Amino acid sequence: TGGSLVASAESKSYDGMNVVNSHEADSKKKKVVVLGTGWAGTSFLKNLKNSAYDVQVLSPRNYFAFTPLLPSVTCGTVEARSVVEPVRRIIRKKHLDIHYCEAECFKIDAQNKKVYCRSAQDTNLKGEEEFAVDYDYLVIAVGARVNTFNTPGVEEHCHFLKEVEDAQKIRRTVMDCFERASIPTLSDEERKKALQFVIVGGGPTGVEFAAELHDFVNEDIVKLYPQVKDLVKITLLEAGGHILNMFDKRITAFAEKKFQRDGIELKTGSMVVKVSDTEISTKERSGEISSMPYGMVVWSTGIASRPLIMDFMKQIGQANRRVLATDEWLRVEGCENVYAMGDCATINQRKVMEDISAIFRKADKDNSGTLTVKEVQEVIDDICERYPQVELYLKNKQMNSIVDLLKESKGDVAKESIELDIEELKKALSEVDSQMKNLPATAQVAAQQGVYLADCFNRMEEAENNPEGPLRFRGEGRHKFRPFRYRHLGQFAPLGGEQTAAQLPGDWVSIGRSSQWLWYSVYASKQVSWRTRVLVVFDWSKRFVFGRDSSR
Ligand code: FAD
Ligand code: MG
Ligand code: MG
Ligand code: MG
Ligand code: MG
DSSP: OOOSOOEEEEEEOTTSOEEEOOOGGGTTSEEEEEEOOSHHHHHHHHHOOOTTEEEEEEESSSEEEOGGGHHHHTTTSSOGGGGEEEHHHHHHTTOSSEEEEEEEEEEEETTTTEEEEEEOSOTTSOOOOEEEEEOSEEEEOOOOEEOOTTOTTHHHHOEEOSSHHHHHHHHHHHHHHHHHHTOTTOOHHHHHHHTEEEEEOOSHHHHHHHHHHHHHIIIIIHHHOTTTGGGOEEEEEESSSSSSTTSOHHHHHHHHHHHHHHTOEEEESEEEEEEOSSEEEEEETTSOEEEEEOSEEEEOOOEEOOHHHHHHHHHTTOTTOSSEEEOTTOBBTTSSSEEEOGGGEEEOOOOTTTSHHHHHHHHOTTOOSSEEHHHHHHHHHHHHHHOHHHHHHHHHTTOSSHHHHHHHHHOSOOGGGOEEOHHHHHHHHTTGGGGOOOOOSOHHHHHHHHHHHHHHHHTHHHHHTSOOOSSOBTTBSOOSSOOOOOOOOOEEEEEETTEEEEEETTTEEEEEHHHHHHHHHHHHHTOSSHHHHHHHHHHHHHHHHHOOOOOO
């Protein structure tokens, strides 16, 4: 098709809003609307190969941002321009019918299969446009917003570290704090206040920012601001007992010790209750409330659903949930042809115990009312695929197969002669669901979901002729797509001073310089384009040679 967005005058929707119709030229094509160009959305677009779709991409930011490098942008280790890639460059390479429009979706109407959007150009460009776009398939990948837990003053006085603009603002504010502390008329008290940096949240982002700031101060700032360098204080506040609690205990312990050596103050068990324009107040575990003055606060405590998604959830009967739920095929529960992935959604994993009767019925091929080991073995692959908790449970119990589990529950019986009725099967599997975990809100999950969904779209026609059953069992009602399965490839926690902690699958933990180099190479290789890869590597090299740039 030609131009992407041609608002046709005839097609006014019921409330008089322009309906965008980009599809007149090729009405046979199914219309796919993709909301968001972050990790999930971009990964979907990059992996889409099927030319049977007319794809409209809507996102208020016309670039993809490589978020794992945002903490490096805050202190000028990497430049902001090096971690973003224009969406239009990404889709141009695809040679498919993909169009982008810089707009924010403010309402999803699943009943009429429309999304309502508002143009999102810079605010000083006057004239906001509103329009509706219809879809056959909707892919929601809008990410999440920062969670302030409604703490008073956070919105007004704290910095967030979520978008590229946030990282740039932090960089300017850090330099402002140092320049302010260097003004000759200030008292020592005021200088100290300007150089008190507070980070709220001991997750990977907060920890990495604290480490990055510490390196910046000690490697570059000391030379440029010798008169104030000793007044700098970095404080990390964490409400829980430990920082990096999603990592292995060895990494947490190493990080806590390193911070202590580096002079980064770590206050665990300390919850922020209020932020004013000059002070941040915390409540300790003892119930005591204390306040400290600050120069800058960075708030990094987790995420919550965007208003757009909350509103959509009300429409589709998910009002009582906090995160949009999908099934294992990433289809939004409660509506047709709508998919959601990444930070804006979570997979509502099925419980074995809820499906146990159906599992039993399907497995009991001879309708004898009991299952033999042979009958169980025939369906076990399908069970493990649909219910990932089964494998996890067996792994934790150090068992090789489900037969061991049945044997344990059945007692002293030879393997071949095990027979279970439904109650016995329930008993054997009763603990399995305790292993269910929501997937973390990470780029790794979002990117894998994008690849998975693109693959489903690439093979959609195939699948439509094979509707799935409620349970996928070999030989009947089987559908073409496997449910989404996450593969954890490990996780990094940069701790500053060229030290990075890496936790790889199989509980392999490595901390130090070698993992720092692994970090450099993995992050260079994960770049979306050769252009950003070159830019990032160039920035790193520049920093090694000249140090970080400290201009505002
Ligand atoms: P996002 O990447 O946030 O993308 C959302 C997209 O939707 C954006 O393009 C946005 O502009 C767009 N959008 C928003 N609202 C609308 C709307 N109303 N209409 C249309 N479009 C909209 N994960 C890791 O695995 N490893 C890391 O090292 C790591 N480091 C991180 C560091 C930082 C500083 C941050 C903030 C996150 C980090 N993450 C990391 C997490 C990771 O970035 C997220 O999990 C990931 O971005 C989620 O992808 P997403 O596509 O769901 O959302
Ligand atoms: Mg996205
Ligand atoms: Mg992103
Ligand atoms: Mg998610
Ligand atoms: Mg039987």
